[in-house]
Amino acid sequence: MTKVKWLGRGGQGGFTASRLLGKAASLFEGKYAMAFPSFGPERRGAPVLAFTRIDDKKITDRSEFNSADYLVIMDETLLDESAMESLSVEGKVILNSATPQRYTSLAEDGRIIALDATSLALEIINRPITNTAMFGALVAASKIVTVDSALSSIEAEMKPALAAKNMDIVQKAYDLVKEMIDG
Amino acid sequence: MIDTRKNESVFVSGDEAVALGVRLSRPQVISAYPITPQTIVVERLSEMVEDGSLDAKYIHVESEHSAMSAAMGASSVGARAFTATSSQGLLYMAEGLHYASGGRMPIVMMNANRSLALPWSIFGDHRDSMSMLDSGWIQVYVEDAQEALDMTIQAYRIAEDPSVLTPFMINLDGFILTHTYELVEVPRQKEVDSYLPPFSTPNKMSLETPKSMGFSTSPADNMEFKYQQHKAMMDSMEVIKKADKEFSEMFGRSYHGLVDCYQCDDAEYILVTAGSVTGTARVAVDTMRIKGIKAGVLKLRFMRPFPEQEIRNILSGAVSYGVLDKDISFGYEGTMFTNVNSALSGSKNFPRGMNFVGGLGGRDISVQDIEEMFIALQKCPDNAYGDYIKSRVSFVNMGVNINE
Numbered sequence: 001m002t003k004v005k006w007l008g009r010g011g012q013g014g015f016t017a018s019r020l021l022g023k024a025a026s027l028f029e030g031k032y033a034m035a036f037p038s039f040g041p042e043r044r045g046a047p048v049l050a051f052t053r054i055d056d057k058k059i060t061d062r063s064e065f066n067s068a069d070y071l072v073i074m075d076e077t078l079l080d081e082s083a084m085e086s087l088s089v090e091g092k093v094i095l096n097s098a099t100p101q102r103y104t105s106l107a108e109d110g111r112i113i114a115l116d117a118t119s120l121a122l123e124i125i126n127r128p129i130t131n132t133a134m135f136g137a138l139v140a141a142s143k144i145v146t147v148d149s150a151l152s153s154i155e156a157e158m159k160p161a162l163a164a165k166n167m168d169i170v171q172k173a174y175d176l177v178k179e180m181i182d183g
Numbered sequence: 184m185i186d187t188r189k190n191e192s193v194f195v196s197g198d199e200a201v202a203l204g205v206r207l208s209r210p211q212v213i214s215a216y217p218i219t220p221q222t223i224v225v226e227r228l229s230e231m232v233e234d235g236s237l238d239a240k241y242i243h244v245e246s247e248h249s250a251m252s253a254a255m256g257a258s259s260v261g262a263r264a265f266t267a268t269s270s271q272g273l274l275y276m277a278e279g280l281h282y283a284s285g286g287r288m289p290i291v292m293m294n295a296n297r298s299l300a301l302p303w304s305i306f307g308d309h310r311d312s313m314s315m316l317d318s319g320w321i322q323v324y325v326e327d328a329q330e331a332l333d334m335t336i337q338a339y340r341i342a343e344d345p346s347v348l349t350p351f352m353i354n355l356d357g358f359i360l361t362h363t364y365e366l367v368e369v370p371r372q373k374e375v376d377s378y379l380p381p382f383s384t385p386n387k388m389s390l391e392t393p394k395s396m397g398f399s400t401s402p403a404d405n406m407e408f409k410y411q412q413h414k415a416m417m418d419s420m421e422v423i424k425k426a427d428k429e430f431s432e433m434f435g436r437s438y439h440g441l442v443d444c445y446q447c448d449d450a451e452y453i454l455v456t457a458g459s460v461t462g463t464a465r466v467a468v469d470t471m472r473i474k475g476i477k478a479g480v481l482k483l484r485f486m487r488p489f490p491e492q493e494i495r496n497i498l499s500g501a502v503s504y505g506v507l508d509k510d511i512s513f514g515y516e517g518t519m520f521t522n523v524n525s526a527l528s529g530s531k532n533f534p535r536g537m538n539f540v541g542g543l544g545g546r547d548i549s550v551q552d553i554e555e556m557f558i559a560l561q562k563c564p565d566n567a568y569g570d571y572i573k574s575r576v577s578f579v580n581m582g583v584n585i586n587e
Binding site for chain 2: 019022023026027032033034035036037059060061062063064
């Protein structure tokens with residue numbers, strides 16, 4: 001089972017991203033997925049959590065989890081030692097940051113994979129909504145689903161005009177992170 | 184991986200799955216008042232009515248009390264009616280619940296299980312529906328979004344059966360089920376139409392066959408009405424089993440009638456659960472089995488009618504059993520525990536039992552919490568009478584120590 005935890009602020013679309021990943025895995029790759037938010041009232045700007053579980057067999061465990069394989073952080077001010085504690089031993093952080101060198105004390109080399117998702121989102125949709133960029137970055141870093149499935153999930157979720165722009169963001173984020181990892 | 188799932192698959196929340204199940208069931212009247220965490224059900228249904236994909240009259244009423252009243256009006260003239268609520272909303276329509284069951288109106292209602300005030304909380308537990316156990320409604324607790332959709336269709340089939348004619352409450356754990364997205368297979372409309380024919384009732388009120396639906400009785404005949412309600416509920420057990428069997432033949436999914444079992448055959452320690460926590464308990468059973476502990480889960484699907492025989496057969500072979508209640512009847516124990524014990528009281532072998540009260544007000548119940556329940560069951564105290572409640576009822580995952 002692969003477990004992804006999404007950490008962001010209300011309004012950044014973290015829960016949407018958790019569902020997009022679930023859709024990509026279940027509807028387009030024949031796997032099973034479960035996506036849920038940290039429950040409760042939604043407040044713009046407050047820290048919010050979302051969870052995605054993916055497996056080859058039906059998932060029945062509905063409890064929240066702390067040992068994530070990937071922790072996607074959409075707002076870098078939320079990255080600290082306590083956030084790192086919700087990762088598994090081998091787990092990785094996918095971080096939205098233009099200056100990831102600031103966080104080297106938190107983790108050994110290669111454990112934090114960073115992308116300047118805010119700039120990418122501003123460039124394409126003119127708004128600092130980074131969820132689809134971070135989705136693309138996660139897909140490149142984790143290979144949980146193929147980029148084609150990720151793009152299909154967006155096509156299935158959003159209205160055509162918005163989908164086109166977000167598919168562009170996913171592809172660009174994917175390419176940037178893939179290049180970073182492959183060197 | 185090759186996808187062998189034949190029908191349309193969607194990735195939806197429990198609330199959305201209910202809405203899809205309602206649309207497939209072709210209700211003629213929907214009356215509802217929104218309340219978290221049920222809101223998405225009625226939002227989706229109003230959208231479906233608006234876009235024409237559901238041919239129903241949608242009545243946006245001013246309260247839950249009116250939601251139930253409008254559903255009763257619809258049902259009394261022979262319309263298939265749906266409503267949905269949660270928590271305080273369920274309590275607000277409590278008067279109507281008894282009217283609907285006494286009037287033998289097979290209304291189907293989704294209830295998003297949510298805590299009761301005070302303290303005010305939007306999070307889930309079973310205290311709302313458990314407090315309505317005596318209202319004469321059939322009560323099912325579903326485990327996942329697929330079961331939520333499937334039971335919505337089955338609910339009409341069971342409730343409208345001429346031998347039952349009893350309203351039906353489908354319970355989904357608030358947030359844990361209502362707001363969790365997962366893969367759901369959507370049955371084809373044509374097959375649902377053949378499984379669920381249009382509603383017809385002998386009690387239909389019309390200009391051609393005028394009837395009084397809100398009648399009064401004297402002591403000379405009131406009890407006979409109540410006896411008939413009880414009998415209909417008892418008779419619904421066989422209807423529930425038949426509906427499950429035929430659903431399984433047509434759609435390929437069975438929920439095994441009144442209860443479902445996981446690894447109970449040779450189990451020494453069995454935990455009784457209801458609703459979505461059953462899924463988490465299945466994982467705990469797997470980890471206990473790896474450690475060589477013979478654990479099992481009995482999923483109590485129906486609280487009314489109560490599956491006494493099934494419980495007795497399954498639990499009487501165990502060394503000990505636990506009941507995980509997301510409810511507490513203050514001053515005694517969890518309501519499920521009371522009911523399970525009552526079922527066992529007629530059995531020759533009455534194993535030792537413990538009551539775990541957990542998940543109140545939405546507190547998370549983890550796999551580890553459930554593993555600890557199985558460990559406690561291995562040391563279950565003998566049936567003590569002196570300090571019964573203190574020794575048998577414990578609160579799971581309390582944030583404070585209890586100094587007693």
